[in-house]
Amino acid sequence: MLRVEDINTYIGGSHIIQGLSLYVEKGGAVCILGRNGVGKTTTLRSIIGLTPPQSGKIIIEGEDTTRLPPHKIARKGVAYVPAERHIFPELSVEENLILAARPSEKRGAWTIDRVYEYFPVLSSRRKQEGTTLSGGEQQMLAIGRALMGNPKIMLLDEPSQGLSPLLVKTVVKIVQKLFEEHDLTLLLVEQNFRIALQLAKKHYLMGTKSKIQGVVTSEEILENEEIIHKHLTV
Template identity: 40%
Template sequence: MLEIRDVSAHYGEARVLDSVSLRVGAGEVVTLVGRNGAGKTTLLNCVMGLHRRMSGTVVVGGQDVSAAPPHRRARAGLGFVPDDRGIYAGLTVEENLTLPPVPAGAAAAWPLTRVYDAFPVLAARRRAPGGKLSGGEQQMLALARVLRTGARVLLCDEPTEGLAPIVVQRIGEILREAKSHGVGVLLVEQNLRFATTVADRHYLLDRGRVVEALANEDVREREHELLEYLGL
């Protein structure tokens, strides 16, 4: 579903990513783990085409999108849930959900009825402005909005940060449901216990380089070591 090959990126003269390569298969959740400043968010921005000072190749569903602008990457099947959620504060929940266009042929697009079944709180607050939602409600809206477009690959940046356990649990359920329908997910996540409940594999990023690929069992066995490494 998603292949990243030898991606490097710079901010000014500083190299932030150094020849990063990884893959995400259909129906697979893969997490990016690393300290703050390791380059995780920059990598997602590069994949989505939001950071232009990069080299390397990004392939989505067999299509090379390395030179494509963000909207064409979205049409190719990429969906982005940023760390700031990107909610339109002045639009209602329903307007936020119906604003993004659904690309032609996006068979996996979630209709509004399915969104409201999966996120009852959004159904209850469909007329409320996005800016009046709680942090957890905004996170669910951001995730639901991407699923509405029929994205085949989700890029999720810290979706559980600062949220109540019950909201974290619901986000995990939705990611597992998307996974069961063949959606690939590249997830930036510091909550290792949550990550092991949804992910199949993990990449450890350090100073802009992939230094280790880990199976779920490895993360569980080395949880204390990894938490110390991450400074958590």
């Protein structure tokens, strides 16, 4: 579904992503685990074309999208949910959702009613301004908005950021259900391995300058938590 081949991405003059490769199979749930500042967000931004790589390739469903602008990459079925959520200010919850709609003929396609079924709290707040929602509700709105585009693959940046443990639990549960019940591929970014373990099966351990220090399964992490202490703050 997604193949990143030896990409190099610069921001300003800094060489942030240095020769990164990774692979997410169709229907897979993969996480990039790494500490602050290693380049996790820049990886997602490279894939969606917001900070395109200077060399290397991004292949989505067999097609080279490396040089495409973000809106064209999005149209290939890639949704990006930034850690900051980027809810449109001055628009209601419902307007935030409607603006992102890209209807699909496919059976089981996402509509606003289906998003409301998944996120009842959004339904009850549909007329409220999106930016006045709580952090967890904004996270749900950001995910719901991504779904309105009927994506094939979702790039999810630290869904737990800034949320209380209880809200994290709620969001994790909903995302789990979402990926169990739908034909969706996930590329998640996290520094909290407990959340990563609940949402993904394969984990790329990213160190400084985006260097991949290992690829492990959830089982391997559970059997050897040392892996995590070596690579992450807990």
